[in-house]
Amino acid sequence: MPIRFLRLAIVWLLLLVSIWVVQPYVTALWLSASAPRTVTPRADLAAAEQATIRLFKEASPSVVHVYARGTPRTSIFSDEQESRVQSGSGIVWDLAGHVITNNHVISGTAEIGVRLTSGEFVAARVVGAAPNYDLAVLQLERPRSALHPIAVGRSADLQVGQSTFAIGNPYGLDQTLTSGIVSALGRKLPSVTAREIKGMIQTDAPINPGNSGGPLLDSAGRLIGVNSAIVSGSGASAGIGFAIPVDIVNRVAAELIRNGRVPLPGLGIVAAKQDEATSLGIDGVIIVRTLPGSPAAQAGIEGATEDGVIRDIITEVNGKPVHSMEELTSVLEDEGIGKPIELSVERAGRTRTVKVTIADVSRLAQR
Structure with missing residues (x-):
């Protein structure tokens, strides 16, 4: 009886081993898709997908x-x-x-x-x-192809959470679409000059090098901003991108097309950097020099001497303290060209009040 059981067990073991060895070949023979697979039909695209496709085709x-x-x-x-x-x-x-x-x-x-x-x-x-x-x-210069101007929206009524879409050429890859939301509004971003761009739109729609200058769109496919910058340690998208609001773009573009330049409200001063003022323990706008013929020069405001001695420091505008050139610039832009303002100017420990009129200093700045 034990010998018969042993023989039966060996037979079953050999059978299982045979099946294990042969199984891959049987599977490959009978179950391989040696011909093109049958396409599984699907329902219509979701409404959100259709809207995004339509937006891309139109924009x-x-x-x-x-x-x-x-x-x-x-x-x-x-x-x-x-x-x-x-x-x-x-x-x-x-x-x-x-x-x-x-x-x-x-x-x-x-x-x-x-x-x-x-x-x-x-x-x-x-x-x-x-x-x-x-x-x-x-x-x-004389394009032969038909041109398709972008549909223009508004940025003043944007809300955090709205959908955003960016189209551009990141890393040279043409016509790339990315999407996200409005992450924040009213951000400030420094420009190459001493002025800040106010009201910037923050979005998490992936923006990479090459997207600069491309459109940020709302869900209706309207332009709401021009993609301009990202915040990233690696230089690639980290989910923090910034776009210039279309309300600014609309105004600036019209000025550039009409006059080739944008009026620049200012006083005609060159100020020291904020970190330099801080290192000297000075709270205010240190005047490095004034532009000839500028409102500041006409009002008697003077820059530093050739050997670096500070003369004038602007500490207040219209009775309100200013701590940096960025703050002063913001006040000048809010007031506008042609508006009179009062400055508190400190020199050698004494403060005097100076009245000046904000002027268009764009031509002065080019001298």
Whole structure:
């Protein structure tokens, strides 16, 4: 009896081993999809998907790729001239061929070209730039393709939580769509000048290098901002992107197209950096110099001496303390060109009141 049981167990063991060895071959023979799979039908796309697809189809023809070549320079390693090429995004603004982009996309360059969604490459020139707002307007030179101006919305009535969509050319990848929400409103971001851009829109829609100058859209496909900057330790999207509000863009673009420049409310002063004032224990705006013919110069405000001795420090505007050039600039922009203001100016421990009228100092700043 034990021998018979042992033989039976061996037979079953051999049978199981055989099945284990043969199983992959049987599976491959009978279950492999050696012919194309049958497509599983699906229902209609979700309403949200359809809306996003429609938004992209309608808005993407208004987004272009901007290329800018820097001034040629001679390499220290060879006698050949080298020139740096930078790229970003742009927005078709009108049927006349004006394109909106960031000033930092085209700043310091000698040649500019734009590739339209049709594939046509068009030369472009700068109509005007507003570094204080990081905006520039380009003019396309005789495009043959049809132009599709962007639909313009408003930024004043935006709310945190609204859906946002960004279209651009991150890392040179044309016509990339990303989405997110309005993360915050009213942010301030420094420009290349001493002025801050106020009212910036913060979004978590992924924005990367190359998105600069491209549109931030609402769920209706309307322009609500121009993507301008990201906050990231690595230089890639970290979910914190900033766009210039369309209400500012609308106003600045019109000024640049009409006059080639944007009026700049100011007093005609050059101030010391905030950290320099802090290191000296000074609370106020240290005047480094005044521009000739400016309201500040006419009011007797003086800059530092050649050997660095500080003369005048602005401490108040219209009776309210100011601690930095950014705060002073904000007051001047809120008041506007042509408005009179009172400054409290400290010199050698004594404070005097000076009346000045805010002027357009954009021409003075170019001297």
